Amino acid sequence: MSKVKGSWTLDTAAGKTVEELAEMNGVDPAFVTMNATVTDDSFTMTSYTGSITYKIQVRGNGFECLDDSGNIIMSVEYKADNDTLNFKMASVSGGSEDDVMKRGTADLTAATANDENEGGSEEYYEEYSEE
Numbered sequence: 618m619s620k621v622k623g624s625w626t627l628d629t630a631a632g633k634t635v636e637e638l639a640e641m642n643g644v645d646p647a648f649v650t651m652n653a654t655v656t657d658d659s660f661t662m663t664s665y666t667g668s669i670t671y672k673i674q675v676r677g678n679g680f681e682c683l684d685d686s687g688n689i690i691m692s693v694e695y696k697a698d699n700d701t702l703n704f705k706m707a708s709v710s711g712g713s714e715d716d717v718m719k720r721g722t723a724d725l726t727a728a729t730a731n732d733e734n735e736g737g738s739e740e741y742y743e744e745y746s747e748e
Contacts, residue, residue: 618657618675621695625653625702626723631714635723647727653702653718655680660693665725 627635627650639646651664660682661670671682671690679694679702693704702718 618655618680620697621679621702622655622657623720624722625655625718626721627651628701628717628719630706630716645727646723647725650723650725651718652722652725655702663725665727 629635630638630649633641635646635650638649642649648665651662653663654661655673658672659670660673660680661668671684673680673682673693674689676692678696679692681692682690684690691704691706693702695701696703700720704716705713706716
């Protein structure tokens with residue numbers, strides 16, 4: 618866990634960069650990105666729309682995110698060769714997509730003042746899939 622703890626930001630979702638996703642949806646990149654913080658016992662994901670924290674269960678090459686009842690919500694794999702976190706997340710079109718996070722954080726402040734009309738993908742990362 619010492620290699621995994623810290624701050625992470627979305628690198629790709631379904632093989633597309635944050636910039637590509639924003640362009641495809643006609644929104645500011647802040648609307649489609651996400652940051653995460655990993656501690657010894659939790660994984661917190663933060664997006665433009667808010668945040669969610671999961672308790673984690675460490676396993677050999679990463680961790681599993683648990684709900685309040687201890688059920689596995691998703692598995693997160695740490696890949697040492699490229700220093701990334703990899704997991705599957707529910708997509709807006711149904712099914713799931715492979716997401717990759719890299720170290721660091723991104724600015725979640727939208728460049729536009731009109732949030733109500735610019736947020737076509739605001740709910741993009743609110744649902745998480747079971748693996």
